[in-house]
Amino acid sequence: xxxxxxAAIVGIGQTPFAKHLGRSEYDMALEAILAACDDxxxxxxxxxxxxxxxxxxTDEENxxxxxxNPRLRSFACTAWGGGGAxxxxxxxxxxxAAGMATTVLVYRSRARGKQSVYGRGRHLGxxxxxxxxxxxxxxxxxHVPHGLVSAFQEMAMIAMRHRIxxxxxxxxxxxxxxxxxxxxxxxxxxxxxxxxxxxxxxASRLVSDPxxxxxxxxxxxxxxxxxxxxxxxxxxxxxxPAYVLAGAMAAGRHHIRLASFFETAREEDGAPxxxxxxWEMAGVKPADxxxxxxxxxxxxLVIMGLEDYGFCGRGxxxxxxxxxxxxxxxxxxxxxxxxxxxxxxxxHGVNKLNEAVRQxxxxxxxxxxxxxxxxxxxxxxxxxxxxxxxx
Amino acid sequence: MMRREAVITRDLPLPLxxxxxxxxxxxxxxxxxxxxxxxSCGRFRHYPRPLCPSCLSRDFTWERSTxxxxxxxxxxxRGPTLPAFEAALxxxxxxxxxEEGVHFVSQVVDCAPEDLHAGMPVEAVFVPASDEITxxxxxCVRSGDGLSR
Numbered sequence: 001x002x003x004x005x006x007a008a009i010v011g012i013g014q015t016p017f018a019k020h021l022g023r024s025e026y027d028m029a030l031e032a033i034l035a036a037c038d039d040x041x042x043x044x045x046x047x048x049x050x051x052x053x054x055x056x057x058t059d060e061e062n063x064x065x066x067x068x069n070p071r072l073r074s075f076a077c078t079a080w081g082g083g084g085a086x087x088x089x090x091x092x093x094x095x096x097a098a099g100m101a102t103t104v105l106v107y108r109s110r111a112r113g114k115q116s117v118y119g120r121g122r123h124l125g126x127x128x129x130x131x132x133x134x135x136x137x138x139x140x141x142x143h144v145p146h147g148l149v150s151a152f153q154e155m156a157m158i159a160m161r162h163r164i165x166x167x168x169x170x171x172x173x174x175x176x177x178x179x180x181x182x183x184x185x186x187x188x189x190x191x192x193x194x195x196x197x198x199x200x201x202x203a204s205r206l207v208s209d210p211x212x213x214x215x216x217x218x219x220x221x222x223x224x225x226x227x228x229x230x231x232x233x234x235x236x237x238x239x240x241p242a243y244v245l246a247g248a249m250a251a252g253r254h255h256i257r258l259a260s261f262f263e264t265a266r267e268e269d270g271a272p273x274x275x276x277x278x279w280e281m282a283g284v285k286p287a288d289x290x291x292x293x294x295x296x297x298x299x300x301l302v303i304m305g306l307e308d309y310g311f312c313g314r315g316x317x318x319x320x321x322x323x324x325x326x327x328x329x330x331x332x333x334x335x336x337x338x339x340x341x342x343x344x345x346x347x348h349g350v351n352k353l354n355e356a357v358r359q360x361x362x363x364x365x366x367x368x369x370x371x372x373x374x375x376x377x378x379x380x381x382x383x384x385x386x387x388x389x390x391x
Numbered sequence: 392m393m394r395r396e397a398v399i400t401r402d403l404p405l406p407l408x409x410x411x412x413x414x415x416x417x418x419x420x421x422x423x424x425x426x427x428x429x430x431s432c433g434r435f436r437h438y439p440r441p442l443c444p445s446c447l448s449r450d451f452t453w454e455r456s457t458x459x460x461x462x463x464x465x466x467x468x469r470g471p472t473l474p475a476f477e478a479a480l481x482x483x484x485x486x487x488x489x490e491e492g493v494h495f496v497s498q499v500v501d502c503a504p505e506d507l508h509a510g511m512p513v514e515a516v517f518v519p520a521s522d523e524i525t526x527x528x529x530x531c532v533r534s535g536d537g538l539s540r
Contacts, residue, residue: 129473135404145405147468150472209465259437259494
């Protein structure tokens with residue numbers, strides 16, 4: 001059994017994105033879910049499978065209570081945060097290919113703007129890492145007591161090593177941020193729509209060397225949802241299907257386990273192994289991809305992702321992004337045409353799945369002409385996964 | 392309404408030793424840096440774990456490290472950070488590759504941000520943080536200062 005060509009994304013939905021919406025994650029999740037069902041022309045009561053993040057606050061119980069849906073018979077979670085962004089679709093396709101479900105909902109809702117704190121309780125604002133336990137029983141005890149407290153700082157350590165080995169530069173990071181901002185400027189849904197130049201990027205303050213403020217994604221409120229159905233049912237839906245050509249998952253190192261992150265050769269880490277599985281299942285190669293979506297919570301991840309997934313050689317990610325290498329419409333590889341998490345919204349990577357579907361449908365605000373194949377990856381320094389969507 | 396301060400960790404977060412790693416912290420309290428070493432294949436590992444990832448042996452000893460290594464990668468944290476670290480901003484965090492081959496995340500206590508670089512030799516120093524926890528930090532090894540031998 002394989003998941004190759006067994007499922008298709010037929011519905012996408014979302015709330016508005018903003019730095020603060022003042023709404024619960026529960027409420028936003030349901031708005032996005034109803035929108036995805038409406039987009040597909042499928043009743044919410046036909047949903048019989050769910051895939052969500054393990055950290056999602058709207059769980060199956062909340063979902064069933066609101067949707068009044070008695071038919072749920074397949075449910076699964078992805079772990080490791082953004083690492084699982086594309087894995088959601090892999091798991092949905094897996095449930096469909098195995099005959100465990102026919103109509104699978106994928107969603108992610110986040111009230112994570114500075115004032116929102118996940119939309120729960122009476123807490124006002126703050127960042128997740130500011131609420132770390134005072135006594136650390138987990139593996140973060142090996143770095144938090146030394147002042148390495150946030151994912152951005154962990155990423156700075158990984159990015160610095162990439163510079164040491166390959167000579168990656170501030171210009172390379174800036175190219176990623178500027179290209180994606182350019183896409184966001186054309187995207188009415190995006191939160192950050194002021195044009196950005198390389199000079200703007202370089203003028204932003206250093207937060208954790210070598211990374212600057214504009215190397216970091218934004219924290220936002222919003223929710224997205226997708227509806228995945230069996231391929232043979234896809235044509236009955238309202239929208240042109242985006243077929244799941246192939247998908248892969250691979251567990252590897254995690255940026256939070258920084259003490260052991262460098263134990264393994266990069267090629268044996270999760271993302272490069274997921275890449276090898278993905279291309280083999282799909283029977284296509286990186287050069288066949290029309291548009292790509294990387295997990296861009298921080299700019300260096302995109303540069304490493306290009307290498308991890310074979311769009312260029314190891315150490316060549318920096319030069320690859322030079323001179324608008326990722327920018328619509330003429331870049332070497334047009335990427336993250338919604339503006340990414342750097343500039344559209346940080347819905348934990350799931351918003352780029354919606355944009356990949358828009359590219360296959362031809363409805364993106366930065367449409368890649370004749371787009372037939374879209375690549376989407378989860379965060380490549382976590383246990384992760386990737387999918388290929390085709391027209 | 393709850394104030395924002397109420398949800399922020401104010402104290403210095405410290406490790407809570409577990410059954411799998413309490414030997415490490417006991418050694419650190421004595422001023423020793425010790426790593427697990429596989430009794431079967433001889434490889435060192437860190438962080439502590441019950442099984443050798445190279446040969447899957449469960450037999451190991453806690454071997455004393457030379458305490459010496461070189462900076463593999465690093466960052467200068469300029470903030471935001473936790474309140475406990477704010478007075479020290481900007482401060483470094485380093486990943487040290489030890490002579491035993493394992494990686495260890497910590498700080499170099501005597502190095503200005505502009506002097507930090509990959510490959511610089513460092514050696515362990517011990518900084519008590521509580522009755523139970525002594526943190527392993529590093530200091531620069533400068534040629535001719537006799538610290539490294």
